[in-house]
Amino acid sequence: AQSVSQHNHHVILSEAASLELGCNYSYGGTVNLFWYVQYPGQHLQLLLKYFSGDPLVKGIKGFEAEFIKSKFSFNLRKPSVQWSDTAEYFCAVTLNQAGTALIFGKGTTLSVSS
Amino acid sequence: GAVVSQHPSWVICKSGTSVKIECRSLDFQATTMFWYRQFPKQSLMLMATSNEGSKATYEQGVEKDKFLINHASLTLSTLTVTSAHPEDSSFYICSARVQATDTQYFGPGTRLTVL
Numbered sequence: 001a002q003s004v005s006q007h008n009h010h011v012i013l014s015e016a017a018s019l020e021l022g023c024n025y026s027y028g029g030t031v032n033l034f035w036y037v038q039y040p041g042q043h044l045q046l047l048l049k050y051f052s053g054d055p056l057v058k059g060i061k062g063f064e065a066e067f068i069k070s071k072f073s074f075n076l077r078k079p080s081v082q083w084s085d086t087a088e089y090f091c092a093v094t095l096n097q098a099g100t101a102l103i104f105g106k107g108t109t110l111s112v113s114s
Numbered sequence: 115g116a117v118v119s120q121h122p123s124w125v126i127c128k129s130g131t132s133v134k135i136e137c138r139s140l141d142f143q144a145t146t147m148f149w150y151r152q153f154p155k156q157s158l159m160l161m162a163t164s165n166e167g168s169k170a171t172y173e174q175g176v177e178k179d180k181f182l183i184n185h186a187s188l189t190l191s192t193l194t195v196t197s198a199h200p201e202d203s204s205f206y207i208c209s210a211r212v213q214a215t216d217t218q219y220f221g222p223g224t225r226l227t228v229l
Contacts (some may be wrong), residue, residue, distance in 0.1 A: 026228055044158075044207070044220035051216070072148060090157060094216070102209070102218055106157045 002027040006105035011082050013112050021076040021108050023091030031093045033074040034102065036066055038088040047089075050074065062083070067085050083114040117141055118210050120221035127163055135193045135224045137208030143188035144210035148218065149181075150207040163193040180200055198228040 007022040025031060035047040048059025052061040055067040065076045074091060074102050117140040127133050137147055145166045150158040163171040163182050170183035179203075182194040191210075195202055205225050209218040 034217075036220070043222040044209075046217065046219065049217060101160050101163055102158075103155045103160075109155075 010109045019078040034092045036090045083105035116219040118221040124182045124225040126227045132196045139210040146211040147191040148209045
């Protein structure tokens with residue numbers, strides 16, 4: 001069965017530190033890749049997505065992610081985090097078939113201290 | 115754009131009663147909506163895929179007679195938890211898919227507490 005792995009359960013950073021959250025998926029075919037963020041008390045919001053083309057995608061709030069097909073990875077990065085980035089981050093994939101459901105990773109809690 | 119709402123945002127009910135949760139796509143039409151369940155500090159678990167005008171597709175282990183899903187229009191899907199028990203207490207989240215971009219947008223969730 002397809003699955004998504006997020007390596008870091010809880011990441012603690014100071015403001016201005018750089019961030020990289022790992023995400024790997026297990027599926028040999030074509031996938032669509034997503035990162036969602038859930039701020040405390042809020043609903044899931046789409047950060048960025050990759051379907052095809054340039055493997056380096058930029059999202060909202062200064063986040064970016066790079067798709068490396070050979071590594072089945074889609075890591076999320078931000079050069080300099082802010083206290084307001086404290087949230088839960090979820091990596092998710094859909095199979096490249098219209099209408100398929102998202103398969104979520106377990107999530108990574110990011111805590112940023114000011 | 116792509117706003118999804120859920121109602122109610124929280125509900126407390128007695129064991130044995132039924133609870134209906136609504137999921138609406140406010141500014142777009144969604145032929146496909148999804149229902150998830152999220153346990154504290156855990157990821158989202160897909161419960162079912164709701165397709166407008168047809169029967170929902172349930173994930174393995176999800177009782178379709180207990181979690182009734184109706185997707186009667188292109189902007190509304192409902193999840194009814196029938197004969198709720200305390201173990202059904204959870205955070206239920208829906209998403210609606212924008213067909214043109216194959217991207218899902220999530221509602222704010224409904225906190226269900228069964229006493």
